[in-house]
Amino acid sequence: MVHITRRSMLAATAIAGASAATGAKTTGRRPYRRIATEEGFLSPAVLAQNAKTHIPGVPLITSEGPSSLVARTLLDLDGGRLSAMDADGIDMQLLLLSSPGVQVFERSTAVALAADANDYAAAACKRHPTRFAALAAIAPQDPAAAARELERATRTLGLKGGIINSHTFDHYLDEQSFWPIFEAAEALDVPIYIHPREPATGMREIMSGPVAGGPAWAYGVEVGTHILKLISAGVFDRFPKLRIVVGHMGEALPFWLPRIDNRYVAMRAGMFGGAKPMQRMPSDYIRENLWVTTSGMNYWPQLRMTLDVLGRDRVLYATDYPFEKQGEAVGFVEAMPLGAADKKALFEDNAVKLFGLTR
Ligand code: MN
Numbered sequence: 001m002v003h004i005t006r007r008s009m010l011a012a013t014a015i016a017g018a019s020a021a022t023g024a025k026t027t028g029r030r031p032y033r034r035i036a037t038e039e040g041f042l043s044p045a046v047l048a049q050n051a052k053t054h055i056p057g058v059p060l061i062t063s064e065g066p067s068s069l070v071a072r073t074l075l076d077l078d079g080g081r082l083s084a085m086d087a088d089g090i091d092m093q094l095l096l097l098s099s100p101g102v103q104v105f106e107r108s109t110a111v112a113l114a115a116d117a118n119d120y121a122a123a124a125c126k127r128h129p130t131r132f133a134a135l136a137a138i139a140p141q142d143p144a145a146a147a148r149e150l151e152r153a154t155r156t157l158g159l160k161g162g163i164i165n166s167h168t169f170d171h172y173l174d175e176q177s178f179w180p181i182f183e184a185a186e187a188l189d190v191p192i193y194i195h196p197r198e199p200a201t202g203m204r205e206i207m208s209g210p211v212a213g214g215p216a217w218a219y220g221v222e223v224g225t226h227i228l229k230l231i232s233a234g235v236f237d238r239f240p241k242l243r244i245v246v247g248h249m250g251e252a253l254p255f256w257l258p259r260i261d262n263r264y265v266a267m268r269a270g271m272f273g274g275a276k277p278m279q280r281m282p283s284d285y286i287r288e289n290l291w292v293t294t295s296g297m298n299y300w301p302q303l304r305m306t307l308d309v310l311g312r313d314r315v316l317y318a319t320d321y322p323f324e325k326q327g328e329a330v331g332f333v334e335a336m337p338l339g340a341a342d343k344k345a346l347f348e349d350n351a352v353k354l355f356g357l358t359r
Contacts (some may be wrong), residue, residue, distance in 0.1 A: 136153030165197040
């Protein structure tokens with residue numbers, strides 16, 4: 001196992017090196033565009049508000065101090081970012097307001113800064129229409145305003161869906177007060193990306209440290225839990241055409257599918273006090289309402305299993321720029337034993353179809 005991993009890493013490094021040298025020139029010759037679908041940015045106004053916001057256990061990126069370098073990278077939606085994309089062989093980025101977005105701000109501030117961030121992203125998409133598309137930041141603090149902003153951002157600004165960074169002040173989207181957002185997304189026929197952030201207060205203390213906390217474990221488990229809460233609350237029975245996207249190879253859900261179904265069947269039969277019936281099996285909602293991206297999880301055994309479980313049409317390429325190395329992530333996937341049609345689906349076709357990007 002170690003040997004295989006080492007070999008594939010060496011192959012990936014060689015390819016990443018090649019694309020770094022020639023990525024821009026080979027763009028036209030590849031049989032597909034490489035579209036990366038979970039790529040971070042920050043607006044100047046969100047960055048300024050981050051500096052004024054202090055929540056214990058929730059570090060925010062600011063333009064001063066240790067996060068200043070990544071702040072500059074996140075702000076740049078022109079030259080520096082385009083050069084990095086060219087060097088790493090990324091044709092297009094789908095931009096998402098970096099986590100936790102506006103969800104840590106007071107309600108009216110969050111509503112205003114979501115709209116401002118969407119204007120900032122839309123302007124970049126207009127300047128570089130073949131290189132950038134974006135999702136709309138929305139403020140779940142005000143569900144009605146979030147639904148209206150999703151409509152404005154997609155209909156008027158041309159953004160491609162919504163982004164929500166998991167819970168908002170410890171409240172999860174299974175609470176019906178948030179459902180106007182899902183109603184709008186279904187009516188507008190745009191997907192909602194649910195991205196990680198620091199878990200809710202109680203979970204944050206339990207899942208902490210360099211291994212159990214953060215992106216290593218806590219973020220994925222928390223978002224996976226969020227999706228299962230949506231299923232058990234009946235969100236997809238109420239909004240059967242709702243499309244939800246999660247990153248990080250499905251936030252562990254593909255691995256758990258048969259067990260989740262198995263335990264649901266046992267509980268429906270009366271075990272542990274029973275379970276209220278749903279219209280479909282838990283795995284059906286995941287197979288039919290969920291799309292996943294590879295952000296930060298560009299590993300072959302995990303991708304192979306996810307493709308097996310969810311199918312080729314459900315898995316999209318993503319890097320998680322600038323938090324992961326773009327060129328390395330491209331190299332890993334290019335080195336995988338996937339057929340040409342599978343690679344085209346992963347890198348381009350699924351993103352075009354799911355987000356309604358231009359061909
Ligand atoms: Mn991410």
